[in-house]
Amino acid sequence: MNVERLADGVLLVGYEEVEPPEWIRRAAPDLGAVVLYGQNLPTDADAPRLGRLLSEEYGALVATDEEGGDVTRLHYRSGSPVPGNHVLGAVDDVATTTAVAHRIGSELRAAGIRFDLAPDADVNVDPENPVIGVRSFGSDPALVSRHTAAWVLGLQAAGVAACAKHFPGHGDTRADSHHELPTTRCTEAEWRRDHLPPFVAAITAGVRAIMTAHVVVPALDPEGPATVSRRILTDVLRGELGFDGVVVTDALEMAGLRDRYGIAGGAVRALVAGADALCLGALGGEVRYREVRDAILAAVADKTLPVERLEQAANRVRLLRQWAGEAVPAKDAGLEAARRAAVARGVSPLAGAPVLIELRHAPNLAVGEAGWDLGGPLAALGFAPVRTVGADGVDAAVAGPDPVVVVGRDVARHDWQRDVWARVRAERPDAVLVDLGLPRPDLLDGAPVVLVGGAGRPNLRVAAELLVTGS
Incomplete structure (x- = not known):
């Protein structure tokens, strides 16, 4: 495979318009995925229409953020029809969590969307956390672990790949990585006790992907955010935990990464550190896609990024695209869960x-x-x-x-x-x-x-x- 196609194969791209622009149509078959964001979906009918267009006619793997509750793309304007993780954790019935995730997966699959950038596996130990909050199952690592596993199993039983986020944990921060670079001040022992268990549970449940966090955990790596940390992504996630699925970056435009390395620089550093799929937001569209793609090609040319590492990353994303689960009927358990919580x-x-x-x-x-x-x-x-x-x-x-x-x-x-x-x-x-x-x-x-x-x-x-x- 040529290097240009390898570079395309690790990119999860977005676009600003409602209708996919021409460059998406041209690039889609080789892209890692096309991500649908809220601005692409002015009505609830747009997600299934665009998902089928991108997957069936353009040949793309289609991804989105559908956590349920507050973070929804399928129902961006009207509100999610299922509750989010806080409710499910408060109810603490793993069968309900599995059923809710399966319902989400069934709706996504029917819309042609086969990759969900969820669930949130963060343990929200700080109630002042400005970005996680009710997106977390709770503050108890054991509770978050069992519900993360249940959510992964429910979603993937519907034939949609899950992505546990945000490794190594975003639940103990008072800064939002969309706007600045947070630092987690836990010791390594505290991290292993409080934040690691849900990701171990997700891996045990067979999660297909794990998303990185743009956070610094000095106890693990004092230098840079986890997204560009070889120690965290390769030594811990790959080596220690044995995860061999797709490692996805959080969006490269987020200030937690961008302000330190730039978008293109962060992309190359993430690949070198062990990430496989680079997530781009909607803003910038084709210009952003070409900027990052060109940076990857230049890094391969000057040997900053070994071509073998790029091949490994692209192959993992290719295997994710090939993966398909068997869909089974979903149960609508969301309203009852919300009542109980x-x-x-x-x-x-x-x-x-x-x-x-x-x-x-x-x-x-x-x-x-x-x-x-x-x-x-x-x-x-x-x-x-x-x-x-x-x-x-x-x-x-x-x-x-x-x-x-x-x-x-x-x-x-x-x-x-x-x-x-x-x-x-x-x-x-x-x-x-x-x-x-x-x-x-x-x-x-x-x-x-x-x-x-x-x-x-x-x-x-x-x-x-x-x-x-x-x-």
Whole structure:
């Protein structure tokens, strides 16, 4: 195989438009994969249409981020129909987790998408983590391990390859690698105890791919982020753990890698360190693809990157493309899982249609612009909000006679949301807070609260049910 095709074979590319541009059509058969992002999918109907086009007509392996809950691409505008990992971990029923993952896999496979950049296997030991939170099954390594394995088994039973992320762990950081380079300050013993077990469980379950984290773990390698660390990717992941599937980088444009090495420089360093597939975001499209491809070719030419290493990487991605599992019928267990995981405290049944105060904080880049809607589920139960306002409408909302419901995400973590909630409580002690973020009832002063652990459609449906029925 020529070097140009080898370089294409390790690239997971994105594009900015809705319709795949001409360069994607030309490159697709040789690419490692084409990744669909939220901006490619303005409606829920676009994922299956584009997935089939790219896979059946263009000959591409199609990938996406479909974790369920807050991180969804198939339902980017309307919200995921299944809850995310926090709910599944709170329920702690591995059969339910397997069923939810199988449902996701079945929907992906039907849409022509055969590679899912999920599950999140991070152990969220720090509740202030700005990027993981409800994307994690929890803070207990044993719980996260069993649910990571169950999720992998459920997804891959539907014939969709899973990718456990973010190795060696992104759950003990207070920085978001989309914006800066986080450092994990655990000792090696703490890392082995708290963060390694879920990845071991994923490998044991037969996971087809593992995604790297743009984080520095000084106890393992003090020099650079894990994505470009030979010690972490080759010595530990390959040598010690025996993983022989595809090692995928997190997106190379993320500041955690880009600001130190540049996108092209980070790509070459990742391959040299032991990564197999280089993930590119949507922005930049063909220009970004050619920049990274040219850097790989130049690195082979000057022997910075041994051609044997490139061949090894491309072969692993080729084997992933060939892999196919047998699809079996999926169970729809998501809504029941969300019901079992939800927490309601001090909530009386709504006396009538409420005023809804929405506190919409800018989400992290993993979530993107995906929306959430509590008004719709309330309307479906016969309690359509009298009106919906933002933070600037609080005074008028609390002055009237209607019940007041405040909904936000991680309210306790954001000063402005906490301040708004305090203002509402001062005027209307009967107001109820619905928090869609990581449940932290200890920080909410004993107020009436509904905590649903995510912004997927099942979470919001359950929130509406608890508001209507009380607790």
